[in-house]
Amino acid sequence: MIERIGQIIICGYDTPEPSDEFLEFIGAQNIGGVILFEENANPHIMAESSVKSIVAVGSVIPFIAVDQEGGRVCRFRGAPAEFESPAKYGRLANLELFAEQFGRAAYYLHSLGINLFFGPVADLRINPENRCLEGRTFGSNPARVIPFIEKAIKIASRAGILSCLKHFPGFGAAVNDPHQEIAVADYDEQTFLNRESLTFKAGIGAGADMVMTTHLLTPGIDERPATVSQRIVQNLLRERLGFDGIVITDDLLMLGAGEIGDVGQRALEAFLAGHDILLFGRDFRAARTALNYIKAAYKKGLIDDNRLESSLDRISGIKSKLAAPVI
Secondary structure (H helix, E strand, O other), X not given: OHHHHHHHEEEOOOOOOOOHHHHHHHHHOOOOEEEEOHHHHOOHHHHHHHHHHHHHHOOOOOEEEEOEEEOOEEOOXXXXXXXXXXXXXXXXXXXXXXXXXXXXXXXXXXXXXXXXXXXXXXXXXXXXXXXXXXXXXXXXXXXXXXXXXXXXHHHHHHHOOEEEEEEEOOOOOOOOOOOOOOEEOOOOHHHHHHOHHHHHHHHHHOOOOEEEEOOEEOOOOOOOOHHHOHHHHHHHHHHHOOOOXXXXXXXXXXXXXXXXXXXXHHHXXXXXXXXXXXXXXXXXXXXXXXXXXXXXXXXXXXXOHHHHHHHHHHHHHHHOXXXXXXX
């Protein structure tokens, strides 16, 4: 089973096109997937070529992921990949316009090899001081937000792209940006069930394939951040909301994850908390360090065989939806 552990990793690379070192790492370690950033995605023909190179080195179909939320969070720029921000569609209350523009982007990006969207954003715009989420949510009212989330998931599925709700358990009430420091939101479990949970529950019901947590501290629920909280991942997401798909971390290289420990500790604690996939940004060498740490922990017996197998089974099960290579 140790040869399959690389499947729990998704990481990016720090050059416009994947280097030989990166491709060797992906192929030799059986890495589960790759995330593309703006410098990897433009021009589109370069991204398509890069995806072909990544697919060619692996023995298992890789996730080819991108944050393509709309507006300022669009890694692929220009028509037909780029579309308006979620906030604009929400303000217009125009589900048809969103469906048209998002659908066009989804089918086009699938043709380039993308098979996983990190979206839709299921956070609610609760705290207007939250700059990290500015423009990235469909609004603050769950009843108005939910139709957009459901539509995005259904369109992505029809286009052959997996969807990933984010950022569980919801950090719209926070101020801090987890890219810079851990975010803190002052709500308890009952508030979560009455408010934040509604959009995630709807997205799960619509068939979301993954849910992404983030580096968020909710003292009213748990003293540990969501990234390493069994209470949030297992109790709230798995048991209360009934989600049995893949749970993925936010980028473990964000500064908001720093207080958890070094990169290996972050990876191990996040996995033990119940995450199936560990996400790393552009620093694949850090991902390699974390993977070695995870493998060493497994050899020491710190990771239970059944626990690891359940995540690997979820990953292979989801990948079975990708019946043919993405290119």
